Amino acid sequence: MAGGSTDIPDVPVVIISGPSGSGKSTIVNRLIRVCPVRLYKCVSATTRPPRPGEVDGEDYYFLTPEEFERRRQAGAFLECEQVHNLGHWYGTLIDELRKARQQKAIPVLEIDVQGAVKVRRRVPRVLSFFVRTPSDREYADRLRQRNTDAPEVIEKRLKTALEELKLADRYDYQIVNDDLDRAVSEIAERIAQWEGRGIA
């Protein structure tokens, strides 16, 4: 990963947020493959340890707290946040936007609601989606089924999920993830309409 300059490239940005358990990662991965508009999934940096199967540079850039802080102070992040009150940092590196631009693709950020607020302040053209399940009960069910986190971690994620839901109406579109294909097509269509004006 390059050290990165702090200038923000002039690119439109797609944001996808949604509580843990909303299925947003699955949506984003499929969206990247099927969207008629070329998209680039920005890899976030985090200080959280990798889960089994997660690959550095693909799922996240896994950084030590010292390295994350060094980059934060150097202004390398478009936004960064301590998510879930678990002490872990997450952030979007400006360098990722540059990579998207080099590929003539639109960067897609999968970030939390606070991160989205910060990006909207710094990037003029943003299209944002909030992914939710048909009922709030399903977040808990999906998180527990995923079984990758300790029970107390799941409870904290659930609490954050309920907080995030309160901010859903700040997004351009709320997408109900009742059917994966339908949800992905809806987002792809919205992006295609929006992008009709073209990227520089």
Ligand code: 5GP
């Ligand atoms: P997880 O630990 O389950 O991979 O991610 C936890 C949360 O962190 C998710 O809600 C995800 O959207 C958020 N997240 C991941 N990357 C970033 C980022 O770069 N910035 C911000 N603000 N949130 C992020």
